[in-house]
Amino acid sequence: MEYFVKQNSVVRKIWGKSDTVLFIFAGAAAEFALNKAVDWLYFTGKLPSDPLGRLFSTVSYARKIVFSSTEEANQAIDIMRQIHSTVEQNRGTSIPDWAYRDVLFMLIHYSIASYELLEKRLSNDEKEEIYNVFYRVGIRMGLTGLPSNYLEWLLVRENHLNEDLKRSKYTADLFKQYKKHLGNIRFKMLIESQKLLVPNRVKRLLHFNDFYWLKPMISVYKMSRLIKMDKSIKNLLLPYDYKTQINELDIRVG
Template sequence: MNTTYFVAPGSIVRRIWGTADTVLFIFAGAAAEFALNKAVDWLYFTGRLPADPLGRLFSTVDYARRIVFADRAGAERAIDAMAAIHAAVEAKRGRPIPAGAYRDVLFLLIAYSIRAFEVLERPLTGPEREEIVAVFCRVGQRMGIPGLPTGYADWQAARAAHLAAHLVPSPYTADLYRQYRRHLGPLRYPLLRAVQGLVVPPTVRALLHLGTGAAVRPALAAYRRTRQLALSQWAKSTLLPAAYRARIHALDGAPAAEAALPPPTAARCPMGH
């Protein structure tokens, strides 16, 4: 019997989400943009995100990889569980998460999947960009998110509108960055900001007073020349503390099996709840 996958085995999405360095760059960018989103109060509702921002990162990675590498039924179970967790949080708080907040999350995953791969590897082709948009929009459709784009050009327009309308510095922004600093320490925190400056759009860079990533550009150039060698895997060895190193190395390649991923529970909500 042929297995049907949510994401085809040869998909560029699998290549992106099966490479630890690329995944870390995706979440460096997402961590910056999360901090500016007007709906960031939802990420603070249970207090789990500020208490353990690195743990939240890996929770989100677990969900994304479950969807990307599982068969269709397994991926749909993960998406349905994710939707149920959000519904429970909405019920507990007594109001719905805005549809725009869901779209923001999908849009930034699309944006940083594209940007991280292109920064670390090569420019994507038109069909590859279309495929990235299509995969994440299928996730959104399964979750019942309205107003999703129909293709890459449509997504670009919607993404620009979201960046213009949905980002604003707030006390949550400052607090989340204090947590990043506290959990990463004085050496890794500047590296995070440098990587963020490299991958985020100009709007985010300006609002967070990030540089252009000049500090990491020499390492990036070396990575591109030697990325097949062990010494080139610099991001996963330097961006996060040693306590997370085994989990980071496990991001290279597909998960061993769907069962190896943690069960979807409220403690592992990918939006930080």
């Protein structure tokens, strides 16, 4: 069987651990809120009404792609594109191509940033491998203007950050919804996690300060994994209603 992502790929290591996946979406949640096309997320009302449910829905598609055969992964990508096409038809206008690229770029950036925060530095070849996986996802979705390799992507990514982000009423409302669904303590943990992952432009637009009290706790958390205490810590920090979904994010890679 041909897999969309090779079985020994670093991409499977990244997307096979619940803590890494949760950090990916913590970072993306911050950048999503600033995107100039974020109004599309409000058209169906699903994100603001249930941001955590939307997270796990998105995770299921991403992981279906990463851990499936090429045929199954392509089917998942096609379904994802069809869902967006239906939303476009209902609204009577098209989602900008750059908005699709922005989402793809977030997955690339936060896959790398989260793994390096929680595990170790990635080599240039590993970063290229990560980029290639999401590049193929983008090509299957029919996206144009995608750089051919990781180094070219870095320049395009920087341009997207400068051109496609702004603080708006949607930014404030989304963070209000994050707080409502997470509660005060977990919301503060979300903000501190985001500060460790997001690019400088995102930090400036969200008015994040330069005090990183979560950073030393990351080292403690890494140590907790050695004595199998990390699951208990995650259960304390994350909403009980999503305990099962969170535990299911861990996949034995090999």
